[in-house]
């Protein structure tokens with residue numbers, strides 16, 4: 001019986017290890033401060049300010065509405081999220097400095113017309129509608145590589161790292177580092193592992209009683 005308990009516990013631990021924290025709030029997930037002549041918003045025009053972006057991620061299992069939330073650089077507020085702006089469960093949302101990011105999934109343009117991300121270092125902060133700080137990225141000039149973003153890896157969970165160290169692409173606005181529109185969903189694996197655990201326990205019991 002002890003072996004059965006340990007087997008099931010191990011499966012549950014493995015399943016929980018890959019689960020998203022249900023209580024997590026929206027986070028800053030990726031920042032491109034220096035587009036480096038690349039057309040990150042895919043509007044056909046490389047632009048030193050318009051192609052800057054800040055990507056957010058919602059690691060929770062429920063959609064989240066960002067009404068009145070703000071994105072700021074070291075100077076002040078650069079974007080206010082319009083009423084009803086939502087980010088899906090496990091989804092991403094990206095704010096570009098400007099241009100026409102129509103080809104990018106879940107993309108917006110900064111409401112002030114710029115994100116103002118300095119190449120020499122800056123702070124990017126996400127605040128809720130009551131101006132409470134939710135997430136902050138402080139980067140230095142040494143971390144800014146032209147044409148390459150800083151991204152959390154794994155998406156939503158890990159620390160910030162250079163995008164090309166975890167991907168063959170220099171950035172991934174609106175998607176995870178591997179190009180998915182959603183964070184990986186642990187539910188099917190969780191159910192599968194729990195199923196294996198229960199099957200294992202049932203088999204073990206049958207053998208004991210036979």
Ligand SMILES: [Ca+2]
Nearest residue numbers: 039043045046
């Ligand atoms: Ca562009």
Ligand SMILES: [Ca+2]
Nearest residue numbers: 030172175176
């Ligand atoms: Ca991304």
